[in-house]
Amino acid sequence: MRADVAIGVVTYNSADHVGALLDSIPAACAGLTPCTLVVDNGSTDGTVALVERRGDCTLVRAANRGFAAGINLAAAGTDAPYLLIANPDVVLRPGSVTALVEAAVATGAGIVVPLLETSDGQVQPSLRRDPTLLRNLGLASTGHPALSEHVAGPADYERRHPVDWATGAVMLVSRTCLDEVGPWDESFFLYSEETDFCVRARERGHLTVFEPAARAMHVGGGSGRSNRTHAMQALNQVRFFSRRHGPVPSWLYYAATVGRIALRGLRGERAAWPILGMILRPGRRPAELGLAGTLLPR
Structure with missing residues (x-):
């Protein structure tokens, strides 16, 4: 059936x-x-x-x-x-x-x-x-x-x-x-x-x-969250946006993401700094995303 x-x-x-x-x-x-x-x-x-x-x-x-x-x-x-x-x-x-x-x-x-x-x-x-x-x-x-x-x-x-x-x-x-x-x-x-x-x-x-x-x-979080997955989420948000917009708005969106996470760090959220490191340094990014060769995720 x-x-x-x-x-x-x-x-x-x-x-x-x-x-x-x-x-x-x-x-x-x-x-x-x-x-x-x-x-x-x-x-x-x-x-x-x-x-x-x-x-x-x-x-x-x-x-x-x-x-x-x-x-x-x-x-x-x-x-x-x-x-x-x-x-x-x-x-x-x-x-x-x-x-x-x-x-x-x-x-x-x-x-x-x-x-x-x-x-x-x-x-x-x-x-x-x-x-x-x-x-x-x-x-x-x-x-x-x-x-x-x-x-x-x-x-x-x-x-x-x-x-x-x-x-x-x-x-x-x-x-x-x-x-x-x-x-x-x-x-x-x-x-x-x-x-x-x-x-x-x-x-x-x-x-x-x-x-x-x-x-x-x-329930949420069945597979767990970590700095790595938080970075993955932020990078993919930039990737989605940049695939649908030109260079200028895409770089501004990336900069806004960096600024928003840095502000969290300045407010005392220690986990924000390793997340920011993965966003700013392509070589530190999760390998599954294939984004090690470019600063702007696309």
């Missing part, structure tokens, strides 16, 4: 979290026929053994070529009309996937995202505006939309509406959208790949829609 929706989970040392996600899938897909693919990016902590013991999912073992590469493997492994991309550190609420599919049908959107909650039930701001130079100046605390990439207004999390993009912890993508937009960009390795995909989808007529009737708990 063909699945109504495929659940694609990319794991990396996710043994502490992925079981709860997999347990939540049946109730989340009420009325639907799901299939689940777990793409493991070379875990060493028991994730593979945990998944292999289960009879409700298919394990795809892969080298660690990044999150986008894992998504592409999951997408290639199914012909279901929808692919739900889920981080291993989320728990899907009952009926959530069904609500996402219903929203996709009702709106014709290529991408639908749910309301994310913290473990204590608080709304986790996950909606984003397109990156701009002004929004990279570190002035989000003003609350002005022109100065903040984060969508933080409570009313924006109470209604269904289109958004520029959203964090990729949980994201339903239609097969039509996947086929027309093409693979997720594996050069990002980790971070900004969802920004890139949502923007490319919008350019091809596929909106990203937020659906608050669908909810998921996002």
Whole structure:
């Protein structure tokens, strides 16, 4: 029987979290026929053994070529009309996937995202505006939309509406959208790949829609954060921006990133300095990004 929706989970040392996600899938897909693919990016902590013991999912073992590469493997492994991309550190609420599919049908959107909650039930701001130079100046605390990439207004999390993009912890993508937009960009390795995909989808007529009737708990940090991954995130933000703008705005965006992180260091955040070192010195950058040969990430 063909699945109504495929659940694609990319794991990396996710043994502490992925079981709860997999347990939540049946109730989340009420009325639907799901299939689940777990793409493991070379875990060493028991994730593979945990998944292999289960009879409700298919394990795809892969080298660690990044999150986008894992998504592409999951997408290639199914012909279901929808692919739900889920981080291993989320728990899907009952009926959530069904609500996402219903929203996709009702709106014709290529991408639908749910309301994310913290473990204590608080709304986790996950909606984003397109990156701009002004929004990279570190002035989000003003609350002005022109100065903040984060969508933080409570009313924006109470209604269904289109958004520029959203964090990729949980994201339903239609097969039509996947086929027309093409693979997720594996050069990002980790971070900004969802920004890139949502923007490319919008350019091809596929909106990203937020659906608050669908909810998921996002624990966050299932694979851990470090100075290295923080630097990777900042570098990929510059890379995404510079690929879509000319030299002058791209260098200004890079300079704003440097200034923003340096300011954090001057305010006493010690971790900011090693992060800044990786941004300013190409030879220190994460090798997975392939950015050692150029100062401006592209």
